[in-house]
Amino acid sequence: MNTAIIVDDEQNLVDYLADKLARLWPELEVLGTANNGRQALALVKEEQPDVAFLDIHMPGLSGLQIAEALPQDTKVVFVTAFDQFAVEAFERSAVDYLLKPVSDSRLQTCISRLKTMDRQNREELVKLLKGLVPQEQNYLRWIRTGLDDTTHLVSTDEVVYFKADQKYTSVFTPTNEYLVRKSIKDLEDELDPAQFWRIHRGMIVRVDQIESARRDLRGRYTLTLRERDETLRSSATYGHLFKQM
């Protein structure tokens, strides 16, 4: 076992690690380096290295995603500056990782472990990565608003609720109101259903903006909002949404 690749979007850090490895593990041959996910995948395919040092945050594919695509025999060492969530997961499953800036002593420990380790437990690694790699979601994140020539962008994170306005839709944020050239039905299809609820034929509300829901005798709910003063009325058809509130 004596070949490796280093993947980091910051060339300085690739050089830094390569330099340290050259001193602490002279027989190791660094076959190549890559600065983004796409290059890394090509490199892996071409070189079939024994060890891959992977930065977690990179443009394109993340280090975690690259690890999933590695050949069975390649051992993975993750390198990260600060990633509490991932580091805790690595700790739990004994996956090797290095924290930047990489110290000589920590790298030495990692090297001896790599040398003595037969092979990494692939299944465990893949299982771990499944939990860490964010699932691809293509929900709407930016809304183009405005009816004249100037379009403004509004992030869906800022929206409190949407209200149908004839064939257009009004968008309400804590401080503003905009108009979108889209029907409320089209918007509903594009929004994340975990974050936005349709509460009425003509209304969609952001779930975490709902402060309270009060039921009346006819099964409709009156909603108060966290960051807007008006109250919204749900129709009875959507009452089931609030049962658990």
Next chain:
Amino acid sequence: MAEARYMDNPLRTFTYTGVFCLGIALVIWLVSDSASLWVNLAVSFSIGWSINLAFLLLGGLMQQFLNPYVAAIPITALGLCFGLTIGGVLITGSPWYFFQNDFSGLVLAAFFGIVGFVLFSTRARLEQTAADLARANLETERQERLVMETEIKLLQAQIEPHFLFNTLSNVAGLIRTDPEAAEETLHNLTTLLRSSLKRTREAVTTIQQELDIARAYLEIQKIRMQGRLEYTIDIDSSLNDVPLQPLLVQPLVENAIKHGIDPMEDGGTIHITTRANGPYVEIEIADTGGGPDTSTPTAGSGTGLMNVRKRLATLYGDTAQLVLSENSPRGMIACIKVPVAGT
């Protein structure tokens, strides 16, 4: 519209009504010689409590169709008739007694019904006003808490741990290969750290100071991202000393890097421009990154913007604005517009 509650505490309302009815029965008994006290009490109480009962049972339902004050009229009338019917049965055994034989009861009951209605609705209105006031106070408190929470979040977000450790690793890497760049990066990091400590105490800085911080940040990012980042800062120098609230420009610059340039393999450029526009000054941060249609999901791109927007609203009210639009051919433009006169 919020639903008014006629009866928060039925036991209390029934007791008050009882006292009221007792009074009426005594007065009628004293001024007229027609009936015994027992008859007066029976009629008076059946009317009063019937009206209470009608509100208790029908109050919620009627408000579905009518506003609370209008709804009270038919409810009162209904309770009144019901009470007179019971009163009739109690005295003569005939439910129609007060509607056929003795109209004096009907007239008196209607009169006291109206008096009672006015008294009780005034009390309800007073209580409602008190409740509204309490709610308004609560709302103010909530707003204040929100402002504080936002402040804390902003302070926490000033220097991200990931950014800090990454910068330190770069310095460690550069010390041997490019000591000058390492030193330069440390200076820039110091500027950032110092400003973030200072900003927790200082309320207002100037445009120039804010742009110096942005420059230090961008210089560090340039070292980190190597050839992937370019930036320009285009200042109208007459605006240098215009006062500006801190933590408005910096989050937008960080957003442009984090969600605009950094996710792109081939990077991009950031242009910062300041210009005067009447009584306002505009600061524009334009990037040539992925823009709104980028396929790389970078979660939380809205949080930074939301914080800036909230801050603008708190600090400048309606006079300040943050406008986001698309850059051409790609990327985003964030533009803040604040009054030159300050807050």
